[in-house]
Amino acid sequence: MATLPAQGLSEGDEGELAGVPYDEAPNRLGSGSGLMTQAAQASAPEAFVPGDIKTARLFGRHFAETLGRLSFSG
Template identity: 45%
Template sequence: MADIAVVFHSGYGHTQRQAQAVAEGAAARLIAIDAEGNLPEGAWEQLAAADAIVFGSPTYMGGPSWQFKKFADATSKPWFTQAWKDKLFAGFTNSAALNGDKHSTIHYFITLAAQHSGLWVSQGIMPSSTKAAQRDDPNRLGSYAGAIAQSPSDASPAEMAPGDLETARQFGKRVAEAAARWARR
């Protein structure tokens, strides 16, 4: 079984719920970035040991939260030695708007992974894009590069669309399958 870490920041609990679904699908451990942009004790060692790292952040103002960016800047230490070279990476995000420029956050994650000489795992779930599609359907928002979710600004984390959480679980499963396959190389 591959060792997978989900490192994420959540401002209001929605992205945490999405992270939990990704971790459930991947049988991964969660590493929460706190409100000050810091990791818990031992997290850097967990990331170093991981076969795959999944990034997660809400999309605020067209990109990841400043707390996630603080973490990303701190990854310059493993970057300098290319310590994460050839790890698998993936990412997910959530915002209040249907579009909300979530793709900018996913692309930020892809660039961060590339700078670490990592390999990106895409979503691999076809979009639910028919007239009959519902909020409960996986990939209802139609993303390919990573898992995205939409939570109305006045909705609690408990009110997240079941389809978005199922998308996150399936995405986590895909990351786990890719990491297991990559580890056999």
């Protein structure tokens, strides 16, 4: 059983994460250091699996929310 530390999810024998098919699971590659996706070299945007698209959206939303909480003084 592999543990994905960034989300605290475990991969089951069927290749599913917490009941979600592997290719549809956000953060399926388990990166805790930033956005990570996977596709063949020079792939079209449609080549990314749905879970990687979810990961990118969640990462972008989190990044935007974090920036919104910061106070910039100039």
